[in-house]
Amino acid sequence: QYFISGGYQSQDGIITGSKFTRYSLRINLDNQVTNWLKLGNSLTLTRTLNRSLTNGNGDKFGGIIAQALRRSPTLPVYGPGGEWAGPDAEDRPIVGDIYNPVRVAAMTNNPNERLRALGNLFLELQLARGLTFKSSLGLDYVLTNFNQFKPAFTEGVLQNNIPEAFSSKATLANILSEHTLNYKKKFGTQHSLEVLAGYTAQLSTYEYVSALSHNQLTSDIITVDAGETTNRLASGNKSQTSYVSLLGRVNYSFADKYLFTANLRRDGSSVFSSLNKYAVFPSFSAGWRLSEEDFIKNIPFISDMKLRGSWGQVGIDGSLGVGAEYATIAYGYLYNFGGKPVSGMAANRIPNSNLKWETVTQTDVGLDLDLFRNSVNITADYFVKRYTDMITQKFIPLYGGIVSDEYYTNKVSQPVNSATVNNKGVEFSVNYQHSKGDFGYNIGVNLTTFTNKVVKLEDDIIGGSTGNTSQGNLTRTRQGRSVGEFYGFVTDGIFQNKEEVDAANALGDPAVPFISSGTAPGDFRFKDINHDNVIDDNDKVFIGNPIPDFTYGLNANFTYKQFDLNIFFQGVQGNQIVNVNRFITESSTGTENKSTDMLQRWTPGNHSNSYPRAINTDPNFNDRFSNRFVEDGSYLRLRNLQLGYKLPPSLLEKISLAAVRFYVTTKNLFTITKYKGYNPDIGAQNQQNINNGLDNTIYPQSITFLGGISVGF
DSSP: OEEEEEEEEEEEOSSTTOEEEEEEEEEEEEEEEETTEEEEEEEEEEEEEEEOSSOSSOOTTTSHHHHHHHSOTTSOSBOTTSSBOOOOTTTHHHHOSOOOHHHHHHHOBOOEEEEEEEEEEEEEEEEETTEEEEEEEEEEEEEEEEEEEEOOEEETTEEEOOOEEEEEEEEEEEEEEEEEEEEEEEETTTEEEEEEEEEEEEEEEEEEEEEEEEOOSOTTOOSGGGSOSTTOEEEEEEEEEEEEEEEEEEEEEETTTEEEEEEEEEEEETTSOTTSSEEEEEEEEEEEEGGGSHHHHTOTTEEEEEEEEEEEEEEEOTTOOSOTTSOEEEEEEEEEETTEEEEEEEEEEOOOTTOOOEEEEEEEEEEEEEETTTTEEEEEEEEEEEEEEEEEEEEOOGGGSOBSSTTSOSBOEEEEEEEEEEEEEEEEEEEEEEEETTEEEEEEEEEEEEEEEEEEOSSOEEEOOOSSOTTOOOEEEOTTSOTTEEEEBOEEEEOOSHHHHHHHHTTSOTTSOSSOTTOOTTSEEEOOTTOSSOOSGGGOEEEEOSSOSEEEEEEEEEEETTEEEEEEEEEEESOEEEETHHHHHTOSSSSSOOOGGGGGOOBTTBOOSSSOOOOSSOTTOTTSSBGGGEEEOOEEEEEEEEEEEEOOHHHHHHHTOSEEEEEEEEESOOEEEOOOSSOSOOOBGGGOGGGBTEESSOOOOOOEEEEEEEEEO
């Protein structure tokens, strides 16, 4: 048997100049050599070329979206002679140093090429009746080539006279070897047994190298070697991790009514020291098909009914990396010898040889129910997922003498098993299908609730960085709360007159202002949480949660004769989002472009309670992170709408084809939300839970319209 397929995709982004291209080839070969020997292999090759103009969800200042938001609309794109336009000397103090986003899009040259080969070879031996041995060897190899060239340019008085070329190559090779022995046996007509034992080993190797140069002779030659030979920079690293596992599984079924599964695995990871390199993780599951019991069989509207439950554990290495059990030293540190700073080496990491596996323990109870001759399908699950011995970073005080920078200001951390987190929720889905004559339909809805609580944590985890911003870190994880909640100040209206400002300052020590000595009418009043009559960091509280109360979806399929229609809605409810874009567009300071909402700002003639006065120095720090930037992230989105038509069999017979279907599709046609940003479906910045729910100028969501034809031979 063989299977061969190929694919090609080319898509322009909604931002000028962005583009994604993908080539793929897949080959599967299976050969039943004899009745006791089977050989097979699979190979998937892909090549992607991505020209992205953003850095993901983290571009508050540097990304092209942020540039477009910040740049003054009074500045043109092109000058009178077709050159790139920018501010002149007179405009610059007013509109700021914001680059022309169209120029950035046109001149950005950062192609990212990704080559991937995913292959697998297997051998399957039938050793005896019911006894099978299988051995496989897999390789997942990824090569990433990234090149970036920043040319010289001039736009008004803004310019860059030093072109720059950067190039990097990264390889990731995963080799996985699996060997299993499987035995299946039926005893009589009601007992069924399956036993599996296995061994797996995995080796992962990562290598990275990069180079940087400046002052290329021409913008037509964009390689690193075209730059000047002096001041070139190069870096690189290599790491390896390995895993080995022993595993076993037993499946038992009695009359297809009582089902039982037990698993046991012993995992080992190279990232841990010899003290805790290995750990054992068991799991169990059981099912009871109630519909096979006599007291259920006689209920006519129940087609199938199954009660199930499971309990199990798996291990996680916490993305620990290599060498946590070793102390390290680094160069570049300065020490005072005779009044002169001398460069040298010093310790910069504290090891922990007692680190052990994180353990995830999950309990699940569920019910599968089919009614009315399987026209109604109901699935319900309740789950509890508990993470124990989670690896966190414990910061070492500066007086410990170990720091991570040459000026002895940044603390280092030590990985420790210190946290416990509980997740629990309910998953529920209902599906109904019916047909009558030429018309049929299938409608399904699903709902998932989810709660998260940090049960144990020694020190707060501070996250939610938005780069070089005055608002600082936006999230905090604390024992008794959820992971990555938003943490900041709470607004309490706006001071409308000087009397209100004076009254606030009179609450405490006359020598210490309530907020600032520069506070004036039009500035925000913030809540004094600890009632000490001073607004400072002690008045920060939790002001929002990026984790939704529940998610839901609706999927409907309709058919009528040769036509078919699919509708898919998806929604999220109860979460909050920090709209980091508003740090720019609703700031009361700076020279950047502002939102039209700021036309409603406080003025002596417009006593707003939502938008503060405009003042360049912002002595009250109105732009500090507070609940004014936290928005409702709930939404309902039409993810997919597709209409199709199949040619009738009579016509297919005439053209000698097995099937032909025409279709038109639209994706993300509309979204119902109160969120002001481009896209409420933002996920986690840098894929970290402590950075969840931060819209840091994320790439806008596109609406897609497409049509196609599928042909079967």
